[in-house]
Amino acid sequence: MSYLELTARQRIPAIFDAGSFEEFLPPSKRIASPHLAQLDSPVSFDDGVVVGRGKLGGHTVFGAAQEGAFMGGAVGEVHGAKLAGMLRRAIDERAYAVLLLLESGGVRLHEANAGLIAVSEVMRAMLDVRAAGIPVVAVVGGSNGCFGGMGIAARCANTVIMSEEGRLAMSGPEVIETASGVEEFDSRDRALVWRTTGGKHRYLLGDCQVLVADDTDAFRGAALDAIAALKSGEVGLTLEGLLAEQDLLARRLRDAEGVNEPMELWRRLGIPEPASVPMLEAGAFLELAQQHRARLHTGEQ
Amino acid sequence: METLQFRFDRGARQLPGAAQLVGVVGSGNLEVLIEAAPLAGACEIEVHTAAVGFGATWQAVMDDFHARWSLADARISINDNGATPAVVSLRLDQAVESLINPSTGGAP
Numbered sequence: 001m002s003y004l005e006l007t008a009r010q011r012i013p014a015i016f017d018a019g020s021f022e023e024f025l026p027p028s029k030r031i032a033s034p035h036l037a038q039l040d041s042p043v044s045f046d047d048g049v050v051v052g053r054g055k056l057g058g059h060t061v062f063g064a065a066q067e068g069a070f071m072g073g074a075v076g077e078v079h080g081a082k083l084a085g086m087l088r089r090a091i092d093e094r095a096y097a098v099l100l101l102l103e104s105g106g107v108r109l110h111e112a113n114a115g116l117i118a119v120s121e122v123m124r125a126m127l128d129v130r131a132a133g134i135p136v137v138a139v140v141g142g143s144n145g146c147f148g149g150m151g152i153a154a155r156c157a158n159t160v161i162m163s164e165e166g167r168l169a170m171s172g173p174e175v176i177e178t179a180s181g182v183e184e185f186d187s188r189d190r191a192l193v194w195r196t197t198g199g200k201h202r203y204l205l206g207d208c209q210v211l212v213a214d215d216t217d218a219f220r221g222a223a224l225d226a227i228a229a230l231k232s233g234e235v236g237l238t239l240e241g242l243l244a245e246q247d248l249l250a251r252r253l254r255d256a257e258g259v260n261e262p263m264e265l266w267r268r269l270g271i272p273e274p275a276s277v278p279m280l281e282a283g284a285f286l287e288l289a290q291q292h293r294a295r296l297h298t299g300e301q
Numbered sequence: 302m303e304t305l306q307f308r309f310d311r312g313a314r315q316l317p318g319a320a321q322l323v324g325v326v327g328s329g330n331l332e333v334l335i336e337a338a339p340l341a342g343a344c345e346i347e348v349h350t351a352a353v354g355f356g357a358t359w360q361a362v363m364d365d366f367h368a369r370w371s372l373a374d375a376r377i378s379i380n381d382n383g384a385t386p387a388v389v390s391l392r393l394d395q396a397v398e399s400l401i402n403p404s405t406g407g408a409p
Binding site: 007009026027028030032037040041042043044045046067069070 | 302319320322325326327330332334336349350351378380381382
């Protein structure tokens with residue numbers, strides 16, 4: 001079953017153990033955005049996010065799923081508070097792990113500072129969960145991708161799992177084009193958009209640790225494996241880990257010197273035929289990427 | 302935004318199970334929250350819609366819905382972002398079916 005095509009509410013039972021998920025603040029509580037109502041805009045009874053607690057492989061895993069079709073999954077005050085509250089409760093109840101199914105354009109600009117604060121609270125809560133020894137895994141495989149503040153939040157997770165169709169970045173394509181002009185970045189060039197933000201690019205650059213085909217069973221299996229691997233190590237921030245990230249970014253900056261096309265960056269990583277990369281199926285791509293992808297020099301898988 | 306309310310008395314069909322939500326408030330789409338509620342045998346529907354001035358169309362869609370299902374003691378709440386009448390009808394049917402048979406409900 002395609003993960004990409006499902007709604008947030010359909011993804012939860014497809015990823016968590018069947019029938020195990022218990023939602024906090026379900027739609028029947030009608031906790032909608034007060035800001036959107038003031039702006040005379042449509043609201044949603046769940047403010048675009050499902051949060052709660054379920055089982056994954058029999059363990060109690062807290063989780064969330066953002067709905068990309070409602071305002072692009074953007075984070076408003078209520079949406080962000082639901083995420084942050086779920087994360088804090090995961091610490092209180094000693095969750096086995098946290099699994100975030102992210103799909104978001106970032107801060108909901110209608111809600112201005114309240115949305116910005118909400119996203120920063122989500123990031124802080126994610127790092128608090130990790131500091132409590134609880135692994136945090138993020139999944140990015142929805143058609144709206146994961147951008148802006150939620151793009152940063154995704155990278156606050158221990159492990160990011162993506163599909164080729166998923167996209168992860170700070171500024172979205174249309175934001176770049178608006179700010180810097182179509183000569184800088186043509187947001188309607190879909191191949192270019194995926195080359196610069198898509199799952200394969202993120203995997204080659206080391207921003208995501210696992211790449212899977214667009215399939216709910218593949219995502220579920222990858223989440224189970226990632227959590228199992230993280231349970232045996234340190235999941236909080238460490239100086240060694242941060243220095244390794246810094247080293248990865250310094251190498252990227254060096255490799256990207258004078259490059260304005262992702263395929264050239266892939267070539268510099270050692271990929272022999274970069275133009276063939278976008279057409280490869282997940283399995284063939286992973287085989288090729290294995291030898292060449294950038295990675296942390298600290299024993300990351 | 303416009304708020305519309307509908308009430309149909311003397312329904313015949315009681316709803317089983319817990320509240321269900323179907324659909325998403327995306328462009329041209331809507332979400333339907335359906336739940337059992339003690340309403341003396343009536344079905345109440347509240348619509349919040351971004352498309353102002355279509356009360357008569359909503360009334361016709363709701364009349365048809367009631368003719369199909371005749372729900373009793375049911376509360377239906379809708380957030381609409383400009384869905385067409387056909388989409389509204391399908392979502393309403395999907396909402397009822399998601400309660401009657403939860404395993405097949407909830408499709409987008």
